[in-house]
Amino acid sequence: MQKMRTLKSKTEAKWGLILIAPTIIGLLILNFYPIISTIYLSLCKTGDFGIGNKFIGYDNYITLFQDKEVFHSLINTFKYTIIEVPFSIVISLILASLLNHNIFGRTSYRTIYFLPMICAPAAVAMVWRWMFNQDFGLLNMIFRSNVAWVTDPNIAWICVAIVGVWSSIGYNMVLLIGALQDIPRDYYEAATIDGASAIKSFFHITIPMLLPMLFFIILTGVIGALQLFDLPYMIINRSSRAFSDVQTITYLFYTYSFEHSNRGYGATIVIFMLLIIGIITYGIQKLEKKWCSV
Amino acid sequence: MKKILSILLSFVVVISFISCGKSNTSNVSKVDKKGSLTVAIWDNNQLKGLQQIANEWGEKSGYDVEFEVFDWSTYWTMLEAGVSGGEMPDIFWMHSSYAQMYMDSNVLLNLNSEIAKDDAIDIANYYPGISNLYSNKDGHYAIPKDHDTIAVVYNKSIFDKYGIAYPTKAWTWEDFASIAQEITDKGKTDGVYGAYLDCGNNQSGWYNIIYAFGGEVINDDHTKSGMDNPNTIKAMNFVKDKILPACPSQDSMANTAGDTMLISNKLGMYIDGSWMVNSYYSLDNIDDLAWVELPWEDVNNNNICDEGERVSIYNGLGWSIYEGTENSDAAWSLTSALTSKEGQIKQSELGVTMSGYVGLSDQWASSFEGIDLSAYTDIENDGTLIFRPYSKYAGRWEDYFTEAFIPAWNGSASMTDTCKSIATYMNGLLDSENE
Numbered sequence: 001m002q003k004m005r006t007l008k009s010k011t012e013a014k015w016g017l018i019l020i021a022p023t024i025i026g027l028l029i030l031n032f033y034p035i036i037s038t039i040y041l042s043l044c045k046t047g048d049f050g051i052g053n054k055f056i057g058y059d060n061y062i063t064l065f066q067d068k069e070v071f072h073s074l075i076n077t078f079k080y081t082i083i084e085v086p087f088s089i090v091i092s093l094i095l096a097s098l099l100n101h102n103i104f105g106r107t108s109y110r111t112i113y114f115l116p117m118i119c120a121p122a123a124v125a126m127v128w129r130w131m132f133n134q135d136f137g138l139l140n141m142i143f144r145s146n147v148a149w150v151t152d153p154n155i156a157w158i159c160v161a162i163v164g165v166w167s168s169i170g171y172n173m174v175l176l177i178g179a180l181q182d183i184p185r186d187y188y189e190a191a192t193i194d195g196a197s198a199i200k201s202f203f204h205i206t207i208p209m210l211l212p213m214l215f216f217i218i219l220t221g222v223i224g225a226l227q228l229f230d231l232p233y234m235i236i237n238r239s240s241r242a243f244s245d246v247q248t249i250t251y252l253f254y255t256y257s258f259e260h261s262n263r264g265y266g267a268t269i270v271i272f273m274l275l276i277i278g279i280i281t282y283g284i285q286k287l288e289k290k291w292c293s294v
Numbered sequence: 295m296k297k298i299l300s301i302l303l304s305f306v307v308v309i310s311f312i313s314c315g316k317s318n319t320s321n322v323s324k325v326d327k328k329g330s331l332t333v334a335i336w337d338n339n340q341l342k343g344l345q346q347i348a349n350e351w352g353e354k355s356g357y358d359v360e361f362e363v364f365d366w367s368t369y370w371t372m373l374e375a376g377v378s379g380g381e382m383p384d385i386f387w388m389h390s391s392y393a394q395m396y397m398d399s400n401v402l403l404n405l406n407s408e409i410a411k412d413d414a415i416d417i418a419n420y421y422p423g424i425s426n427l428y429s430n431k432d433g434h435y436a437i438p439k440d441h442d443t444i445a446v447v448y449n450k451s452i453f454d455k456y457g458i459a460y461p462t463k464a465w466t467w468e469d470f471a472s473i474a475q476e477i478t479d480k481g482k483t484d485g486v487y488g489a490y491l492d493c494g495n496n497q498s499g500w501y502n503i504i505y506a507f508g509g510e511v512i513n514d515d516h517t518k519s520g521m522d523n524p525n526t527i528k529a530m531n532f533v534k535d536k537i538l539p540a541c542p543s544q545d546s547m548a549n550t551a552g553d554t555m556l557i558s559n560k561l562g563m564y565i566d567g568s569w570m571v572n573s574y575y576s577l578d579n580i581d582d583l584a585w586v587e588l589p590w591e592d593v594n595n596n597n598i599c600d601e602g603e604r605v606s607i608y609n610g611l612g613w614s615i616y617e618g619t620e621n622s623d624a625a626w627s628l629t630s631a632l633t634s635k636e637g638q639i640k641q642s643e644l645g646v647t648m649s650g651y652v653g654l655s656d657q658w659a660s661s662f663e664g665i666d667l668s669a670y671t672d673i674e675n676d677g678t679l680i681f682r683p684y685s686k687y688a689g690r691w692e693d694y695f696t697e698a699f700i701p702a703w704n705g706s707a708s709m710t711d712t713c714k715s716i717a718t719y720m721n722g723l724l725d726s727e728n729e
Contacts, residue, residue, distance in 0.1 A: 048395045049377045134549045135485070135542075151545040238696045239494045240548040241704060260690045261395065 035274075042267035053264075060268040070269065073249040074276075076157060080248065081225035083161040084168070089217060091165065092172035097206065099173070100180045110177070114170035121167070125234035128163045132235070150235060156242035160231050168224075172217050179213035180206070215288040219281065226277050229254060249273055329621050330358035331628060334383035336369040339572060343644030344632070351631040357624050377401050384625045388436040388614040390427055394686040396614070397428075397435050403615040406433035408626045414634040420650050423681030424610035436612025437633040438650030440641070443606045443679065444498050444588060445669035446470070447574065448563040449556055451582045456480040461563075463587040463669070463676065467503060467532065470563070470589045474540035477562040488540040488562045490552035491533065493699035496692065497607050497682050498567045503537075504529045505605040506591040511683035517724055519691075520683075522717035525593075527710050534702065534709040544704040556583075568648060568658075568670040575662055585669040587676060604677030610650050686727050691720045 005013075042060055044053040064070055099110055116124065131138045132149035140147060149159045183206065191201040207214075229250040236246045249269060257266030333348065335341065341363055348359040362383065364372055370392065376382035377399065388396060396402050409415050417425050420438040428436035446461065453460055456477055461469070474488030481487065491499050501511055509526030512519060520526055541547065542555070553570065555561035557577055565588070574583055590604035613632055615625045631637050638649035642657035648671065649655060655671040673679070685691070698716050701707035 048399050049374060049401070051399055135546050136550065148545050151548050237494075237548045238693065239492050239544070239700060241544070241700050243697060243700075255693065259693055261687055262690075 038267045039271055041264055042271045044264045046262070046264040046267075048261065056264075060265055061272075063265070064268050064272060069244070070249065070252065070272075072244060073247050073252045076246055077226055077228065077248045077250075079157055080161050080164065080228060081222055083158065084164040084225050085218060085221040087161070088165045088168045088172055088221060089214065092169045092217075093176055093210075093214075095169065096173045096176035096180055097202065100177060110174070113173055116167045117170040119167075121230045122234055124163065124167060125231055128159075128166075129235045132159055150237070151240045151242050153242040153245040156236060156240070157246045160228075160235055160246055163231055163235065164225065164228065168221065172221070175213060175217060176210065179210050183209045211292045212288075215284065215292060219284050219288075222280060222284065223277055226273070226280070327358050328356040329624060330360060331385060331621060331624055332360050332362060332383040333628075334362045334364065334369065334372070334386040336364055336366050336387065338363050340647065343641060346644060347632060347637055347640050348628060351628055355624060355627055357621070357628070359628065382616040382618065384619045384621060385613060385615055385629055387439065388428060388612040390609055390682060390684050391688060393427055393436070393612070394430075394684075397430055398686075401617055402435040403617045403619065403622060403625075404433045405435060405437065405615070405626070408630075409434060409437075412626070412630050414630050419635070419652060420633075421608070421610060421652060421679070423608065423679065424612065424650055427610075427681065427684070428612040428614070436614040437629055439611045439613050439633060440647035440650050441608050441610035441679075442568040442648060443608050443670045443673055444502055444565060444567050445585050445606070445673065446563055446588060447556065447566050447583055447585050449559060449561065449582055450584055451559060451579075452477060452481070452486060452562040460584065461586045463672070465586075465589045467506065467589045467591045468536070471532075471536035471540060474537065474563060478540045481562075486560055486562065487542050487555070489537055490541050490547060490555060490561050490564050491537055492544070492547035492552070493703050494696040495552070495565065496695060497609065498565050500530065500533055501607045501680075501683065502565070502588055502605055503533060503591075505607070505678075505680045506588075506593075506603060507532065508593050508602065512685060512720075512724075516683075516685040517728060519717040519720035519724065521720060522714045527713045530702075530709050530713055538703065544700065568667070571662060571665075571667060571670075575665070580665065583665070585665070585667055587669045587673050590677065599676070602678050604673065605680050606673045606677055607682050608679045609682040611647075612650070685724055687723070690723050694719060694723075 041053070043055060043057060045056050045059075046053050095113060099106055099113075103109075129150070130136075134140060134146065134148050134151065137149070139145075139149065148155065150156050187205045187209070188201055191205060196204070227250050228248045232246050232248055232251055233254070236243055240246075250273070253266045253269040253273070256262045256269065333344075335344065341361055345359075345361055348361070351357075352359045369387075373382070373386065373396075382401075388402070409417060415437065417434060421441050424438040424441060425434065428434060428438070448461065450460065458473060458476060458480075461473060465473075470489070477486065477488030504511060504520075504526050507525050507529035509523045509529050510520030511526070538544075542550075552561060552564045553566060553574075556564045557574070557579060559579075559582075574580060577583075588604060588606050590599045592599075593603055594600060613629045615622065615629060619625050632641070633650065635651060635654070638651040638654050639657060641647070642649050642654055643661060648658045655674070659667040659671050695716065698719070699712060702709045702712035
């Protein structure tokens with residue numbers, strides 16, 4: 001028999017809708033409508049100021065799939081993601097486990113590791129740019145070397161990834177400390193009784209219990225890394241011979257849309273990225289369902 | 295105690311949020327208001343001077359003038375948002391990178407009838423390159439406001455250290471190259487270089503050399519590339535063979551900017567524009583710096599600097615009026631006050647730019663005490679001014695220049711071949727602009 005909705009539950013439902021309405025309306029107007037609009041733009045040859053957009057169908061996409069620069073930038077973005085996300089997670093995981101014990105000065109260590117997160121990304125990039133400077137930078141002074149950090153195509157993207165890892169360690173570490181504290185002590189005690197070493201209990205207790213949080217960090221980390229723009233924009237000069245090997249796909253979108261006034265093609269690049277990130281996100285979530293069968 | 299502290303802290307935070315985040319608006323003159331005009335600009339350095347001129351006009355005309363200063367990129371975003379259906383300022387600056395776009399989109403008021411009626415404004419009095427930039431077959435859309443030129447700034451302490459005589463304006467580009475080479479050779483152990491020219495230094499760099507050699511970057515119609523012109527190729531090969539050996543490596547130049555090296559006593563000579571003088575003027579070691587005119591190139595081998603052999607690229611802003619302004623008469627009146635001869639003189643005396651009105655630049659040169667900036671103004675008589683090469687979407691090929699020249703700069707490709715392939719690509723871009 002159908003349960004009759006009581007007046008109370010109807011009132012609750014009504015108030016629920018009213019309270020989430022601002023966010024929903026904001027989402028529709030500020031997120032969904034621009035997405036639809038961008039998809040439409042990608043099917044146009046855009047005129048200036050949105051006047052005179054000429055519908056051209058799939059031409060932009062055909063150009064996109066034949067554009068070597070787009071695929072080069074895509075590969076650069078993948079290279080950055082493959083380096084930045086794992087290193088960031090491994091380092092922050094180790095730090096989080098170490099800082100979970102009651103060592104002296106634990107709070108100050110946690111604060112220090114979190115500091116990069118509160119620095120403005122542009123300021124971070126500028127300081128790192130000077131450190132990487134080949135002739136006058138700090139790194140070449142300390143190592144007494146002459147490494148072409150930001151102009152060697154083989155090294156430049158790694159330098160950008162180093163800055164990316166450095167910036168994100170703090171945030172990941174804080175999330176992982178929170179997740180670590182949720183693991184019941186009983187598991188560790190039982191493991192100690194059974195004679196497991198610290199390393200064994202780390203791999204057999206800590207990691208499996210952290211998997212949901214780890215997947216969240218991996219997912220947001222990958223999405224953020226695939227959208228990277230500010231670091232290569234500020235660290236690598238356009239006249240650097242490594243430029244085309246570091247330029248990320250979002251940087252390419254910025255160049256087309258704002259420096260070349262070619263919004264239609266820029267929109268095409270963005271939709272292309274949306275599809276790629278969507279597919280990767282779907283893949284990660286499928287993996288998560290398989291491995292975190294909780 | 296804790297509660298009081300936290301209330302105090304939140305109060306401080308809220309106040310600091312309120313006080314930052316407002317764009318720079320200035321005092322509005324208090325006159326019996328017939329109406330008010332908004333003026334948008336992007337250079338805070340010029341605000342004071344312009345506001346003064348506008349207030350004097352406001353007292354006579356009975357209008358309020360409110361200035362709004364944005365930073366460069368916010369300015370164009372603001373204008374674009376305004377065009378698509380928001381609030382537009384009545385009067386605003388126009389720039390070569392955007393002029394054609396705005397003119398083609400019916401955003402700017404056609405000024406022909408106003409110019410004809412106004413005795414104070416005669417287009418012939420302004421630099422032709424600038425007035426041509428801001429006009430098309432339908433007429434004029436902006437009145438030239440100012441212009442800038444290029445000169446060589448050199449570090450006297452470097453010249454003294456290596457016992458080299460200061461350059462004079464009689465020098466040719468060959469002299470420039472050999473002085474630069476001498477400094478680089480003598481400064482090897484100290485890491486000091488004579489010159490600096492990266493592929494991205496176009497307006498304040500190799501554009502000037504191309505035109506001095508008789509070449510061009512783009513044709514006069516802005517429809518075909520000039521990068522495969524034989525004189526252009528000759529100029530770029532001169533850069534490659536004679537100037538680049540005296541410069542830091544291309545990698546070094548991609549790492550560090552030329553003005554940074556100059557003021558850190560690592561560079562003897564740098565080519566820079568008149569708009570940068572203000573940033574040098576505030577330095578501690580300003581007394582080490584001096585300016586000299588750009589060299590010339592003896593194209594016809596007659597040992598005389600003829601017309602077109604000494605070239606400086608120049609650019610200029612314009613004052614535009616919004617097509618849909620409600621106060622077009624008042625807006626024109628203010629624009630006229632700013633760009634008339636008197637207004638331009640006042641601007642030069644008060645501001646930091648050379649005027650768009652021909653022949654009034656001396657005021658600017660003398661507004662910086664203690665340094666001699668005649669290099670920027672004399673070149674208008676001693677040399678030829680060529681307007682900065684542009685087309686409707688110049689950003690596309692300017693970016694391309696920087697990236698495409700890298701192999702030619704660092705020796706992994708031939709300069710001649712690179713110029714030719716750049717010309718082909720640029721022609722493709724220009725064709726798509728004009729279809």
